[in-house]
Amino acid sequence: MPLPDAFSQALAERFGKRFSTAEAVRAHHGHDESHFPDALPDGVVWPHSTAEVVEVVKLCHAHRVPVIPFGVGSSLEGHILATNGGISIDLSEMNQIVTIHDEDMDAVVQPGVTRKTLNAxxxxxxxxxPIDPGADASLGGMASTRASGTNAVRYxxxxxxxxxxxxxxxxxxVIxxxxxxxxxSAGYDLTRLFVGSEGTLGIITELTVRLHPLPEAISSATCSFPDVASAVxxxxxxxxxxxxxxxxxLLDTLTVQAVNRYSKTTLRESPMLFFEFHGSPTGVEEQAQTVQELARDNGGQDFEWATRPEDRSRLWQARHDVLFACLNLQPGSxxxxxxxxxxxxxxxEAIAGTQEEIAATGLIAPIVGHxxxxxxxxxxxxEPDNPDQVHAAEALGRRIVERxxxxxxxxxxxxxxxxxxxxxxxxxxxxxxxxxxxxxxxLDPLGLMNPGKVIG
Amino acid sequence: MPLPDAFSQALAERFGKRFSTAEAVRAHHGHDESHFPDALPDGVVWPHSTAEVVEVVKLCHAHRVPVIPFGVGSSLEGHILATNGGISIDLSEMNQIVTIHDEDMDAVVQPGVTRKTLNAxxxxxxxxxPIDPGADASLGGMASTRASGTNAVRYxxxxxxxxxxxxxxxxxxVIxxxxxxxxxSAGYDLTRLFVGSEGTLGIITELTVRLHPLPEAISSATCSFPDVASAVxxxxxxxxxxxxxxxxxLLDTLTVQAVNRYSKTTLRESPMLFFEFHGSPTGVEEQAQTVQELARDNGGQDFEWATRPEDRSRLWQARHDVLFACLNLQPGSxxxxxxxxxxxxxxxEAIAGTQEEIAATGLIAPIVGHxxxxxxxxxxxxEPDNPDQVHAAEALGRRIVERxxxxxxxxxxxxxxxxxxxxxxxxxxxxxxxxxxxxxxxLDPLGLMNPGKVIG
Known part of the structure; x- marks a missing residue:
């Protein structure tokens, strides 16, 4: 459904070059890191302020046009696909760090700030x-998907x-x-309601996030295990x-094999755990030693640990190489x-069952776990052009979730x-x-906020 | 407004002695730890299961009777007062610990289980x-008010x-x-929506709560400071x-004076901090030493720390005596x-301003902080019978919040x-x-769930 003329005109007059309906722009905003087919919005707007977001949203509301917030497009379940058309609100130019309160250990940021920008x-x-989902995602997007990553266990x-x-x-x-x-304890927890709501309840235009003290010391450790159960x-x-x-x-055996092949390493080809400890110098040494004892009692082998940055990087290299190592198992895939x-x-049990399912399909599917x-x-x-394989992969994905x-x-x-x-x-x-x-x-009686996502 | 006859009959037939309209029972359920006037429910029911809660709620729904969940009555802002009448659902007999999953460090409990019962x-x-709001509150009540307490800073x-x-x-x-x-990341965070909703959106009939490892070692420390600013x-x-x-x-000077008078101690009469550290034996020693250095740099005096349980108890005795010591400042109050x-x-700044406000009123008002x-x-x-004093206290409370x-x-x-x-x-x-x-x-279009609380 094309955009109403009056609507497009209003956006063009108000936002000039910051409103676009160009094919390439729409294509970029109708595509994420999932395997779902592209779904292009009818136009894209780049607001610079909350007030401008309000203008766009009110205009969309008046003309019954869907609204899809867009960060960097790194989401994995089709969150930003314009399956019902509408306007993609690209928040990447709302990228100011408003205030850093170091005594309070918080920062106020606009939603287009990425996690790496904030850390810089x-x-x-x-x-x-601390939150690190892998991609250099925008903080607005990370809040919207309730992102986490490797160090959620601590932070x-x-x-x-x-x-x-x-x-x-x-x-x-605006609230x-x-x-x-x-x-x-003041009333309903609206913050947590919007965190994870994937743009379906409103558009995040500013975030206050917690910060954490950089650890005084860090130690890392790796260890191989005879099986997933002993690692767990x-x-x-x-x-x-x-x-x-x-x-x-955790890397499963297939993933370790992939790393060995890709990075020319000679890691023992069995499940591996990668640890990182944060604390005082004595604290992180003590933590590594405690874990070493536990690992040994569970049949762990090749336990290594390190505190110097270069040694830690070496130990964790395999973990960092995982994505490309895995894709390299079947080039072009x-x-x-x-x-x-x-x-x-x-x-x-979940991983063992998943590995059996994978084996039954003949597909290559490495497992990495937080x-x-x-x-x-x-x-x-x-292989993207092999529909049978894609269907088999989708069916496998369903069985993994069902389990x-x-x-x-x-x-x-x-x-x-x-x-x-x-x-x-x-x-x-x-x-x-x-x-x-x-x-x-x-909150959205007309169903205009990122329609078709999460619900319905 | 009396309960509809058909409604009362239905409850009496279904619940027998577990439904009561006796004055003493209603009085007990129309009274909490706040200073607000009692407001009695029209009846009280003690369900034993989720299914029974459903029965009561459906009956209330059919007859448009308000529903107020009741734990142990330790809340502080009139949460359980039946200001619109209705039925108090006393959950104290839903007090089963359903399962403890020690490997997963969680427990499934009914809402009437108190925190001390769970810890036992x-x-x-x-x-x-870990959550310790002082009172031995029910876990359902603690979830409803989003309770915390002394160790929220860590847990x-x-x-x-x-x-x-x-x-x-x-x-x-039932959801x-x-x-x-x-x-x-599966959908809207309904858990967090109900935590802190004070019974206004539904009745909690089961909770899954996180557990934490008992620390291997604990150390405690106390220190006096020349003023609140240096303590902070x-x-x-x-x-x-x-x-x-x-x-x-933190205890302010008045509170320390109150403790000295009540407990016959000779603590320095200036703001005091009480610390507790959890970790490994070396870790808690290191933490106490770090804090000792920081305290000294900020003018702290009389720093003491201890790891043996009896010494820790002695150090923290003043903190534990606070409530009674304070009430003893003005007996009968x-x-x-x-x-x-x-x-x-x-x-x-907040505490200093609050102390000035207190001084201006002439009221006695000790400050204790997490x-x-x-x-x-x-x-x-x-003095409860001194309405001028009560009004002055209420006005002071308002100014504290406004600040x-x-x-x-x-x-x-x-x-x-x-x-x-x-x-x-x-x-x-x-x-x-x-x-x-x-x-x-x-969620509650008829406005029957704990009406008049939080909103409206």
């Missing part, structure tokens, strides 16, 4: 922003690290969901002992990525629902989805 | 539930420690808001250095308690809104309150 700005403050996810938001609602009203107080047992015991581990990553999260006591949280990713390699749900887990630990997991949301939350739909209807 | 049941597991509040809830909605539908996965500066530096402090409590939370950089979070409490002593809001804080860090702080919720959240009201209308 924090240089010299002794503080950092939490966007849920725990967003203190407050400014949000433009579907009708153009502030929280301030800078570390905790509050080591993780469970590490956490139960209260070791404040900052990252624990594309990864269809899924992510699930289960209680950690069920993690070994295992301290029970969260793991499967990257299913597919996670059977094991008391969630259909997505950190990627979100988008257009890709709406059926699973229903399977997981049942009547809860009706409640979500009624909240959506209350 | 965890004996021997090496795990504990978070109920917001961070509830993984999922089972909730009975106003129309009798599960989350499972046992440590993190999830020590707190800021402690947190900025990444010392993973478990508790940091009652404490009108308020709680605010500000960014920690504004904390010294200062790691910027949260502090003022207990204003009043906190001016300093970028929140009107309540952990007590909640109830009937006492609705005006401040509006002052703090503005248009956000309209959004809260529309969420309330979406």
């Amino acid at each position: 700005a924090l240089h010299g403050t002794g503080l950092f922003f 939490g996810t966007m849920r725990e690290n967003v203190l407050g938001l400014e949000v433009v609602l579907a009708d153009g009203r 502030r969901t929280g301030g800078r107080a570390r905790k509050s 047992q080591t993780v469970i015991q590490t956490i139960q002992l209260g070791v404040p581990v900052a990252r624990i990553e 594309r990864g269809i990525s899924t992510d699930v999260c289960v209680p950690i006591s069920r993690l070994a 295992v301290g949280d029970g969260n793991f990713h499967v990257v299913i390699l597919t 996670a749900l059977l094991l008391d887990g969630t259909c997505t630990g950190e990627h979100g629902i988008g257009i890709g997991k709406k059926d699973f949301l229903l399977a997981e939350h049942g009547e809860g989805v009706a409640v979500m739909a009624s909240l959506k209807a209350a | 049941a965890l004996h021997g597991t090496g795990l504990f539930f 978070g509040t109920m917001r961070e420690n509830v993984l999922g809830l089972e909730v009975v909605l106003a129309d009798g539908r 599960r808001t989350g499972g046992r996965a440590r993190k999830s 500066q020590t707190v800021i530096q402690t947190i900025q250095l990444g010392v993973p402090v478990a508790r940091i409590e 009652r404490g009108i308690s308020t709680d605010v939370c500000v960014p920690i950089s504004r904390l010294a 200062v790691g979070d910027g949260n502090f409490h003022v207990v204003i002593l009043t 906190a809001l001016l300093l970028d804080g929140t009107c309540t860090g952990e007590h909640g809104i109830g009937i006492g702080k609705k005006d401040f919720l509006l002052a703090e959240h503005g248009e956000g309150v309209a959004v809260m009201a529309s969420l309330k209308a979406a």
